[in-house]
Amino acid sequence: xxxxxxxxxxxxxxxxxxxxxxxxxxxxxxxxxxxxxxxxxxxxxxxxxxxxxxxxxxxxxxxxxxxxxxxxxxxxxxxxxxxxxxxxxxxxxxxxxxxxxxxxxxxxxxxxxxxxxxxxxxxxxxxxxxxxxxxxxxxxxxxxxxxxxxxxxxxxxxxxxxxxxxxxxxxxxxxxxxxxxxxxxxxxxxxxxxxxxxxxxxxxxxxxxxxxxxxxxxxxxxxxxxxxxxxxxxxxxxxxxxxxxxxxxxxxxxxxxxxxxxxxxxxxxxxxxxxxxxxxxxxxxxxxxxxxxxxxxxxxxxxxxxxxxxxxxxxxxxxxxxxxxxxxxxxxxxxxxxxxxxxxxxxxxxxxxxxxxxxxxxxxxxxxxxxxxxxxxxxxxxxxxxxxxxxxxxxxxxxxxxxxxxxxxxxxxxxxxxxxxxxxxxxxxxxxxxxx
Amino acid sequence: xxxxxxxxxxxxxxxxxxxxxxxxxxxxxxxxxxxxxxxxxxxxxxxxxxxxxxxxxxxxxxxxxxxxxxxxxxxxxxxxxxxxxxxxxxxxxxxxxxxxxxxxxxxxxxxxxxxxxxxxxxxxxxxxxxxxxxxxxxxxxxxxxxxxxxxxxxxxxxxxxxxxxxxxxxxxxxxxxxxxxxxxxxxxxxxxxxxxxxxxxxxxxxxxxxxxxxxxxxxxxxxxxxxxxxxxxxxxxxxxxxxxxxxxxxxxxxxxxxxxxxxxxxxxxxxxxxxxxxxxxxxxxxxxxxxxxxxxxxxxxxxxxxxxxxxxxxxxxxxxxxxxxxxx
Numbered sequence: 001x002x003x004x005x006x007x008x009x010x011x012x013x014x015x016x017x018x019x020x021x022x023x024x025x026x027x028x029x030x031x032x033x034x035x036x037x038x039x040x041x042x043x044x045x046x047x048x049x050x051x052x053x054x055x056x057x058x059x060x061x062x063x064x065x066x067x068x069x070x071x072x073x074x075x076x077x078x079x080x081x082x083x084x085x086x087x088x089x090x091x092x093x094x095x096x097x098x099x100x101x102x103x104x105x106x107x108x109x110x111x112x113x114x115x116x117x118x119x120x121x122x123x124x125x126x127x128x129x130x131x132x133x134x135x136x137x138x139x140x141x142x143x144x145x146x147x148x149x150x151x152x153x154x155x156x157x158x159x160x161x162x163x164x165x166x167x168x169x170x171x172x173x174x175x176x177x178x179x180x181x182x183x184x185x186x187x188x189x190x191x192x193x194x195x196x197x198x199x200x201x202x203x204x205x206x207x208x209x210x211x212x213x214x215x216x217x218x219x220x221x222x223x224x225x226x227x228x229x230x231x232x233x234x235x236x237x238x239x240x241x242x243x244x245x246x247x248x249x250x251x252x253x254x255x256x257x258x259x260x261x262x263x264x265x266x267x268x269x270x271x272x273x274x275x276x277x278x279x280x281x282x283x284x285x286x287x288x289x290x291x292x293x294x295x296x297x298x299x300x301x302x303x304x305x306x307x308x309x310x311x312x313x314x315x316x317x318x319x320x321x322x323x324x325x326x327x328x329x330x331x332x333x334x335x336x337x338x339x340x341x342x343x344x345x346x347x348x349x350x351x352x353x354x355x356x357x358x359x360x361x362x363x364x365x366x367x368x369x370x371x372x373x374x375x376x377x378x379x380x381x382x383x384x385x386x387x388x389x390x391x392x393x394x395x396x397x398x399x400x401x402x403x404x405x406x407x408x409x410x411x412x413x414x415x416x417x418x419x420x421x422x423x424x425x426x427x428x429x430x431x432x433x434x435x436x
Numbered sequence: 437x438x439x440x441x442x443x444x445x446x447x448x449x450x451x452x453x454x455x456x457x458x459x460x461x462x463x464x465x466x467x468x469x470x471x472x473x474x475x476x477x478x479x480x481x482x483x484x485x486x487x488x489x490x491x492x493x494x495x496x497x498x499x500x501x502x503x504x505x506x507x508x509x510x511x512x513x514x515x516x517x518x519x520x521x522x523x524x525x526x527x528x529x530x531x532x533x534x535x536x537x538x539x540x541x542x543x544x545x546x547x548x549x550x551x552x553x554x555x556x557x558x559x560x561x562x563x564x565x566x567x568x569x570x571x572x573x574x575x576x577x578x579x580x581x582x583x584x585x586x587x588x589x590x591x592x593x594x595x596x597x598x599x600x601x602x603x604x605x606x607x608x609x610x611x612x613x614x615x616x617x618x619x620x621x622x623x624x625x626x627x628x629x630x631x632x633x634x635x636x637x638x639x640x641x642x643x644x645x646x647x648x649x650x651x652x653x654x655x656x657x658x659x660x661x662x663x664x665x666x667x668x669x670x671x672x673x674x675x676x677x678x679x680x681x682x683x684x685x686x687x688x689x690x691x692x693x694x695x696x697x698x699x700x701x702x703x704x705x706x707x708x709x710x711x712x713x714x715x716x717x718x719x720x721x722x723x724x725x726x727x728x729x730x731x732x733x734x735x736x737x738x739x740x741x742x743x744x745x746x747x748x749x750x751x752x753x754x755x756x757x758x759x760x761x762x763x764x
Binding site for chain 2: 063064067068070071072073074075077078080081082085088089092093096097099100101102103104105107108109111112113114115116118119120121122123124135168169172358359360364368371372375376379382383386389390399400401402403404405407408409
């Protein structure tokens with residue numbers, strides 16, 4: 001393997017891993033924000049409790065996903081300088097601008113507001129706390145857009161001139177309104193909404209499939225009708241939101257997917273067969289999700305969906321759970337088509353990939369490939385298995401938004417040997433009511 | 437904004453990272469030692485540094501963004517010269533974050549203790565890798581690098597020794613700073629234990645600062661005059677560390693010297709590096725047109741970030757109380 005191949009493979013694997021986390025961050029973010037807004041606005045205590053539980057459950061999954069997403073993003077940020085310095089030498093003046101805006105304006109604020117949201121849970125007034133999460137969502141989308149501006153410039157370079165082999169911005173507006181940035185960003189937003197929706201629907205369906213349709217007490221008393229547990233209410237709401245988000249997402253992703261063909265005809269780049277296959281798969285998945293999503297939406301009024309003939313219902317729930325990875329795999333294909341379709345260019349028509357790679361030795365690049373990709377993939381798999389465990393555990397023992405003493409005591413049962421400290425001291429410690 | 441302005445912004449971002457993330461780097465290794473075998477005590481130690489995690493690490497991300505946009509050539513040179521340290525920095529950072537976020541998600545004691553060990557190791561490796569990279573910058577962006585390439589024995593010895601020294605300094609200063617943050621926010625039983633560890637770490641930190649000052653003097657002697665500033669700064673920091681140790685020994689842990697010693701020590705490696713490499717780095721800045729075009733968006737964003745961070749510090753950085761959110 002040459003240094004060029006190793007650098008490209010490393011970038012592809014790390015970006016692919018990062019992208020999987022981004023899909024959930026951007027897809028689940030608006031859902032958590034809407035749930036929390038409705039919780040903040042709820043007058044009825046029961047409704048507020050349900051929405052609070054839903055906010056905390058999905059918020060916790062969002063966080064566990066975000067934890068590795070941020071880590072994978074950090075690794076990505078240094079990839080360009082580490083392995084593709086030619087890209088910065090030629091286009092640093094153009095390409096660096098959206099990236100510095102991304103880190104300074106978007107990501108910096110996003111992380112700050114997320115810290116405020118998680119750790120200011122019991123301190124901030126409810127409206128300020130809700131606003132903090134909306135700020136996380138908005139800055140997250142801004143972050144994604146600036147990255148697409150940078151990536152769009154590679155695919156369809158506009159608004160610049162080459163002076164002595166170095167690119168200079170001549171028209172910043174053209175850079176931002178580049179169809180390869182704007183249309184692609186909207187296409188990605190659709191894909192993210194779809195991915196978040198499949199997570200919502202898949203997890204909710206898993207729980208609904210197992211939930212008794214009637215509470216044991218009701219059955220024992222011989223009363224008719226289906227009575228819902230509060231937890232069931234959370235899953236039904238999540239399922240409804242997921243179906244709406246998924247159908248809208250499929251519509252947006254498909255629409256802006258087709259819209260991109262217009263500019264793609266005019267930019268240089270090869271069209272290997274894998275790109276055509278990827279396009280076909282994306283069109284198929286997007287179209288199917290939209291049609292099936294519309295059909296399921298029609299079953300929502302009157303909760304028909306949740307009252308279907310039982311075998312049909314369990315089969316439907318099972319299918320929806322199994323289909324959870326579909327949008328993620330499709331999105332990976334889409335991303336691969338984007339990058340492979342541009343080759344052999346790093347910047348279409350301006351800079352070849354082989355000329356952008358650093359002169360690091362193949363051994364060094366392969367070593368870092370094994371180390372970084374190995375660590376990242378291992379952590380990603382561990383993170384996904386934790387997310388799966390948390391998703392299955394449901395709404396019991398949520399750490400996010402619980403009082404500190406509950407969080408610390410909650411795990412006492414299985415947290416190892418009894419505390420060495422005396423009961424009084426330990427109590428003081430757990431309630432954080434210590435010496436001050 | 438000219439190259440100097442961008443250089444100062446870069447230094448400010450790195451200093452912000454050293455103070456905020458330094459609290460995590462220094463606090464996490466205390467989880468096992470101060471927390472003991474009781475999981476709730478361990479989580480209490482974690483809770484003291486938890487808010488600094490999301491608020492702190494982005495400063496380094498932003499610094500990398502500024503480096504990429506305004507000092508692309510510096511980044512290229514530094515990454516090429518310090519390739520293994522960059523990879524080590526990334527791995528340590530990613531593993532540290534994973535350890536912190538994942539350790540409390542599952543109830544199994546083995547899972548939690550395992551991640552605590554991993555987190556402790558990664559929290560030592562992170563400042564070490566950063567410090568080593570700073571040392572590589574000392575070499576590459578001063579006369580030492582070119583003289584070592586030309587075959588000067590003294591310069592070659594410095595090129596090997598400086599990264600080791602700065603790595604040790606970064607680890608030792610983070611340890612002091614993190615310990616003081618834990619001591620300031622934790623209940624008294626844990627705070628007392630944390631202060632004991634800080635007391636023990638202060639003399640090695642002062643010694644390493646003194647050695648790094650000698651290294652800076654050597655760089656200055658070879659011809660990079662700005663390293664003299666670094667030497668003076670490092671001697672002053674060593675003095676602060678010893679004064680803090682004196683106050684802790686007297687049994688007066690709440691003096692101004694002790695309080696300020698944490699942040700002062702934490703920024704010492706960054707400020708000293710800025711002094712040594714400053715002139716060479718500024719000379720390699722991007723063309724004025726690029727710097728100029730980016731000025732207002734970046735300064736505006738930085739102002740917004742500072743406002744958001746200031747609000748967050750006010751809300752989040754208080755002694756642990758019943759309204760503290762525990763997540764890690």
